[in-house]
């Protein structure tokens with residue numbers, strides 16, 4: 001997958017060189033390119049913002065640099081067109097389903113807005129998705145892009161060491177994951193549940209399922225209601 005990120009702070013994307021996403025880049029599974037939006041300005045001060053029409057606080061990102069950037073970047077691969085993503089608190093909520101959908105795309109472009117956001121006409125002309133990573137306001141779209149790209153990158157073929165891990169993630173079946181343990185067997189007087197040491201794979205699977213349902217009910221009743229409605233929560237009874 002290729003991912004182009006347009007931002008006025010390309011250094012914000014540095015963490016993508018690390019860990020799992022960094023390895024995916026080294027292996028060639030993922031190719032992330034960060035671009036400085038100011039490259040596509042034409043004035044001496046490399047201006048990217050202006051006052052909002054209608055008044056109000058802050059500044060809005062002007063459309064021209066964005067249009068020039070997106071025109072040039074999206075022409076980089078002849079015969080192909082990227083899916084353009086704009087992270088914004090006004091977008092649709094980012095979910096594991098959305099991550100799976102984006103992971104199937106060969107090419108994504110992220111537009112990181114700052115200030116009060118990007119002129120809406122840019123979004124209208126170019127965006128395929130407007131995505132929010134949660135009900136809070138960040139200083140810009142860069143951290144949201146990191147979040148989205150990390151969630152997407154770990155779904156790309158060959159990125160996770162164990163391909164079963166993605167299928168067993170929290171949310172992949174609409175529920176939260178069961179708690180996990182490793183050695184030592186007793187730590188601070190707390191013992192690893194006996195069933196996990198029993199070697200009985202069926203019993204382990206049932207225990208995890210119960211834990212998953214209990215946790216989801218306690219912490220995310222909204223998810224449990226949805227999983228019950230769509231039938232994923234009832235699979236436990238059949239197992």
Ligand code: ADE
Pocket residue numbers: 087088089131132133134135136137138139140141144
């Ligand atoms: N930009 C600022 N806040 C954001 C959020 N919550 N999600 C996505 N992009 C954002």
